[in-house]
Amino acid sequence: MGKAGLLTIAAGVLLLTACRGVDGELPLVTGAPATSAEATPTCTHVHTGAHLALSLPAPEGGWPGAPQAVVVMNTFAGSVDIRHGARIRCGSPEDARSLDTRFRAGVGAVIVPEAGDTAPIEVGFDDNALPLWRPIVQLGEPAPIQRADIARFAVRIASIVMVLTLLASALLAFFATRERAFASYAAAASLFALWQALLSGLWAWPRPWLPVAGATVPALVALGLGMAGLTAAALLRQSRLRRRRPRLDRAATWSARGLVLASVAVPWLPPGAVGALSVAVEVGFYLLCLVFTITAITAIVRRRGDGLLLLAGVVPFLPIAALQALLPDALAQWKVEAFMLAGGWLALTCSMVLTLRLGRLRRQRDEMRLLAQTDALTGLPNRRAALERLEQCIAHARDTGEPLTIAFLDVDHFKRINDLHGHETGDRVLRHVAHALRAAFRDADHIARMGGEEFLAILPGADPMHAATRIDVLRISLQGAAEALGVPDLQVTLSAGVSALHPDDVETASLLRRADSAMYAAKRGGRDRTETAVLAVA
Numbered sequence: 001m002g003k004a005g006l007l008t009i010a011a012g013v014l015l016l017t018a019c020r021g022v023d024g025e026l027p028l029v030t031g032a033p034a035t036s037a038e039a040t041p042t043c044t045h046v047h048t049g050a051h052l053a054l055s056l057p058a059p060e061g062g063w064p065g066a067p068q069a070v071v072v073m074n075t076f077a078g079s080v081d082i083r084h085g086a087r088i089r090c091g092s093p094e095d096a097r098s099l100d101t102r103f104r105a106g107v108g109a110v111i112v113p114e115a116g117d118t119a120p121i122e123v124g125f126d127d128n129a130l131p132l133w134r135p136i137v138q139l140g141e142p143a144p145i146q147r148a149d150i151a152r153f154a155v156r157i158a159s160i161v162m163v164l165t166l167l168a169s170a171l172l173a174f175f176a177t178r179e180r181a182f183a184s185y186a187a188a189a190s191l192f193a194l195w196q197a198l199l200s201g202l203w204a205w206p207r208p209w210l211p212v213a214g215a216t217v218p219a220l221v222a223l224g225l226g227m228a229g230l231t232a233a234a235l236l237r238q239s240r241l242r243r244r245r246p247r248l249d250r251a252a253t254w255s256a257r258g259l260v261l262a263s264v265a266v267p268w269l270p271p272g273a274v275g276a277l278s279v280a281v282e283v284g285f286y287l288l289c290l291v292f293t294i295t296a297i298t299a300i301v302r303r304r305g306d307g308l309l310l311l312a313g314v315v316p317f318l319p320i321a322a323l324q325a326l327l328p329d330a331l332a333q334w335k336v337e338a339f340m341l342a343g344g345w346l347a348l349t350c351s352m353v354l355t356l357r358l359g360r361l362r363r364q365r366d367e368m369r370l371l372a373q374t375d376a377l378t379g380l381p382n383r384r385a386a387l388e389r390l391e392q393c394i395a396h397a398r399d400t401g402e403p404l405t406i407a408f409l410d411v412d413h414f415k416r417i418n419d420l421h422g423h424e425t426g427d428r429v430l431r432h433v434a435h436a437l438r439a440a441f442r443d444a445d446h447i448a449r450m451g452g453e454e455f456l457a458i459l460p461g462a463d464p465m466h467a468a469t470r471i472d473v474l475r476i477s478l479q480g481a482a483e484a485l486g487v488p489d490l491q492v493t494l495s496a497g498v499s500a501l502h503p504d505d506v507e508t509a510s511l512l513r514r515a516d517s518a519m520y521a522a523k524r525g526g527r528d529r530t531e532t533a534v535l536a537v538a
């Protein structure tokens with residue numbers, strides 16, 4: 001029984017099993033009954049900076065008795081306390097195990113004040129020391145706040161998954177091609193993924209997996225500074241400034257490297273300096289995006305192909321910068337998600353630019369290799385390419401047992417043609433012979449110019465008799481060369497030597513020598529004829 005029959009039987013068995021599982025089976029039930037209530041974590045107040053207190057007053061007439069959801073976001077570190085009367089809920093964005101499982105993008109709780117109660121809900125949290133990333137406190141009905149929280153968390157997960165996918169793709173491309181550009185991109189993508197994890201709080205899910213507890217904000221600013229330098233360097237390469245302004249490109253490149261090196265010193269700066277540095281980095285990055293936007297638009301107007309992708313990479317940051325300047329409160333609620341999405345998009349465009357550029361370099365390399373292996377006059381492969389192809393054909397013939405035949409062809413009295421009709425006519429004759437060779441032999445055969453007026457034909461799967469037949473067809477087509485080239489009294493003939501691959505041929509040279517000897521035997525025999533190696537030896 002063949003493979004197709006076995007696959008058919010296996011498919012039938014699987015189909016019957018699936019149908020049996022659908023018919024009359026009960027739903028699958030997993031898990032076990034809970035044996036205890038969820039333990040509320042003990043509040044341990046670990047403050048990393050100035051602790052801020054905020055009072056959420058009850059509405060006029062007291063609380064209505066409905067559940068109230070309170071969520072605190074953008075604190076990044078320290079402890080968050082949500083208190084009403086004797087009830088307190090606390091947690092830390094640095095450890096997801098301390099959070100209320102109903103909220104994932106921040107530290108939250110659901111409190112149910114008694115109807116008419118006028119006591120405020122007290123919220124305490126640590127100042128994150130980042131002036132442009134203000135903490136956010138949300139109060140309202142639990143369902144809408146929970147839906148928004150789930151949406152935030154989904155966007156954060158999707159953004160970091162996209163960057164990790166690009167990272168994996170770059171690593172695979174590096175291992176496949178050994179191109180250093182892919183390794184550099186993978187390193188930058190790794191740092192960006194860490195920065196996203198710190199910004200979104202995902203580094204603490206499901207438990208802390210980065211050793212930055214207590215130093216989340218300095219680590220966030222340090223990675224942000226380093227990423228600004230790496231992004232500037234990537235955009236500089238993308239803008240091709242090196243070709244147009246080499247001095248400016250060198251200065252900008254060294255400045256970008258300086259930002260990367262300066263990021264190492266951030267954890268040792270005082271909190272005030274860290275906050276000021278974060279503002280400088282963010283504003284500087286906005287200005288950098290504006291400069292590259294102008295550069296990209298200029299390139300598009302001047303019809304340079306590098307402008308469109310550069311513009312696509314930086315343009316998402318422009319509305320973020322505009323909102324930060326004009327409507328900071330509106331931006332603050334979704335700033336983390338906006339930065340993660342815009343950064344992921346920038347990483348994607350940089351990956352596209354890298355792939356396109358490497359593809360272009362490969363095409364140029366292939367074109368140069370083709371030029372190095374092509375005869376400029378006739379367009380046929382040259383001697384180097386012919387010998388490489390012959391090695392491959394010999395290896396294939398030995399592996400498969402198929403016959404292999406080669407033929408040396410030499411234009412008769414070519415020096416006389418040059419002397420009588422000029423070298424320009426001689427070049428035209430060689431091009432005409434090359435065209436006739438392509439037409440006379442099969443598509444599977446390989447034709448090359450070995451030098452001067454000498455050509456080589458490689459015929460995989462053919463015997464010497466077939467090669468001689470093809471050469472006879474070629475000889476007939478060359479009889480009309482004078483009319484085709486418009487040169488009266490022009491006679492173009494050729495002598496050919498044919499040789500087949502023998503089992504005892506240990507090297508390519510022996511096969512070539514036999515064909516060459518047969519070709520010279522045809523010359524001695526009167527030219528305009530074909531000899532095989534066996535007949536020549538005999």
